[in-house]
Amino acid sequence: MKITFTLNDETLTMDIKEDIRLLDFLRDELGLTGTKEGCGEGECGACTVIIDGKAVNSCLVLLPEIDGSEITTIEGLSKNGELDPIQKAFIDEGAVQCGFCTPGMIMSTKALLDRKVYPSDEEIMEAIEGNLCRCTGYYKIIQAMRTAAENLRKANE
Amino acid sequence: MSFRVFMPTSEEELQRLLSERSCILAGGTDLLVKMRLKRVHPDRVISLRHLEGFDTIEDLGDSLRVGCKVTMSELLNSDAIIKHSKILEMALREIGSPQIRNRATLVGNVVNASPAGDSIVPMLLSNASLSIGSAAGERVERIDDFIKGPGLTSLANGEFVKSITFEKTGDFFPQFHKVGQRNAMAIAVASVGSLISESEIRMAFGSVAPVVVVPVEACKYYSRSGESFDEDRFVELAMKSVTPIDDVRASSWYRTTVIKNLILRTLKVWRKRGYDAD
Numbered sequence: 323m324k325i326t327f328t329l330n331d332e333t334l335t336m337d338i339k340e341d342i343r344l345l346d347f348l349r350d351e352l353g354l355t356g357t358k359e360g361c362g363e364g365e366c367g368a369c370t371v372i373i374d375g376k377a378v379n380s381c382l383v384l385l386p387e388i389d390g391s392e393i394t395t396i397e398g399l400s401k402n403g404e405l406d407p408i409q410k411a412f413i414d415e416g417a418v419q420c421g422f423c424t425p426g427m428i429m430s431t432k433a434l435l436d437r438k439v440y441p442s443d444e445e446i447m448e449a450i451e452g453n454l455c456r457c458t459g460y461y462k463i464i465q466a467m468r469t470a471a472e473n474l475r476k477a478n479e
Numbered sequence: 480m481s482f483r484v485f486m487p488t489s490e491e492e493l494q495r496l497l498s499e500r501s502c503i504l505a506g507g508t509d510l511l512v513k514m515r516l517k518r519v520h521p522d523r524v525i526s527l528r529h530l531e532g533f534d535t536i537e538d539l540g541d542s543l544r545v546g547c548k549v550t551m552s553e554l555l556n557s558d559a560i561i562k563h564s565k566i567l568e569m570a571l572r573e574i575g576s577p578q579i580r581n582r583a584t585l586v587g588n589v590v591n592a593s594p595a596g597d598s599i600v601p602m603l604l605s606n607a608s609l610s611i612g613s614a615a616g617e618r619v620e621r622i623d624d625f626i627k628g629p630g631l632t633s634l635a636n637g638e639f640v641k642s643i644t645f646e647k648t649g650d651f652f653p654q655f656h657k658v659g660q661r662n663a664m665a666i667a668v669a670s671v672g673s674l675i676s677e678s679e680i681r682m683a684f685g686s687v688a689p690v691v692v693v694p695v696e697a698c699k700y701y702s703r704s705g706e707s708f709d710e711d712r713f714v715e716l717a718m719k720s721v722t723p724i725d726d727v728r729a730s731s732w733y734r735t736t737v738i739k740n741l742i743l744r745t746l747k748v749w750r751k752r753g754y755d756a757d
Contacts, residue, residue, distance in 0.1 A: 340482070341481055341482050351594060363512045363515065364508055364512065364575070365574065367578060370578055376552070377578050379508075379578045379582075382506075382579075383507060383511075384484060384511065384524065384526065386526060386528075387504070387526055389486070391538050430578070432546065433577070449577060452575065452579060453578055462612040
């Protein structure tokens with residue numbers, strides 16, 4: 323099956339395997355291993371990517387379904403060797419411990435901050451409702467999300 | 480996994496593809512999990528992704544119609560839902576996570592027919608009916624007839640659910656209480672949804688019987704009793720429709736206790752509406 327999609331700002335037309343998940347395609351076929359597999363059933367959010375502006379679990383997307391869509395993975399965030407302000411905020415706030423949940427957390431943060439300039443704490447917590455972290459206890463992640471929002475506002479001033 | 484994927488663009492094309500060994504993929508949040516666990520093994524997966532239409536929320540006057548492609552996030556962003564079906568909004572907020580709600584559809588959750596299906600509760604309370612299409616034409620079935628058992632529906636080979644239509648319930652006082660193991664992502668241990676007015680109560684329970692159930696006798700008692708309404712009597716009648724099981728999430732005993740408390744909480748919140756309930 324031939325499909326066309328945009329991945330991290332690059333438009334691709336490819337002959338694909340039909341019966342695999344987007345997650346497998348990203349990791350195994352394209353070598354984009356920043357997207358992690360945790361539970362494989364949509365519970366943990368480690369595999370979160372953004373499709374057409376919305377955070378989704380790439381383990382629950384069948385590959386042909388991305389035909390015509392725009393996809394952003396964690397690899398698409400840094401530009402010209404510079405980290406994205408969200409990535410910087412996670413580092414600055416020490417929101418990364420083992421790091422396995424981090425790409426998913428960052429993609430959920432991006433999906434939120436792309437549509438909300440001033441997110442409330444409630445909106446911040448709701449945005450990562452579907453992302454599990456077993457190290458940090460979430461407080462540093464939430465703080466990093468607040469800082470990221472602030473940094474993005476400053477950058478756009 | 481080994482199967483072919485089809486992406487029909489028209490209803491006719493979709494109907495031609497439906498067969499005994501096919502599965503329809505709407506949001507995929509249930510189907511992909513089931514396929515991975517090898518609980519279903521279709522030869523063909525029919526994706527609704529390129530199907531034209533079926534993606535709107537229509538205002539039909541007294542009711543709303545939601546197409547089979549409409550996601551839970553789209554419903555939560557709809558002014559019509561917020562205004563006319565607060566109870567659906569409340570239930571959808573309890574489902575999964577943003578990632579799940581961005582893909583999962585309302586129709587998909589109903590067709591899945593889980594006893595814990597959070598959106599089935601408001602659909603029962605709103606007298607929903609499903610529009611079911613096939614090569615033979617279209618039929619309409621009430622949701623309580625459509626759901627036959629845990630994971631079982633009346634959907635026959637070659638049929639698919641086109642849309643769900645349900646009453647506007649803006650005149651009622653809505654409540655949705657759910658107890659799970661944690662707030663986000665939790666499948667209900669027990670849930671109680673209700674729509675209450677001075678003269679009528681509608682109530683439905685999730686996760687405490689093989690299907691989402693309505694305590695019919697208790698609801699009739701509420702309308703009949705008027706001034707002489709007795710809370711204990713109501714609970715006693717309501718509990719007749721509760722037949723919980725022990726499973727991985729909770730014991731039968733715990734579910735029985737929880738549901739009783741949720742019914743009492745529902746009545747208390749209604750009594751103290753306008754004031755702080757607790």
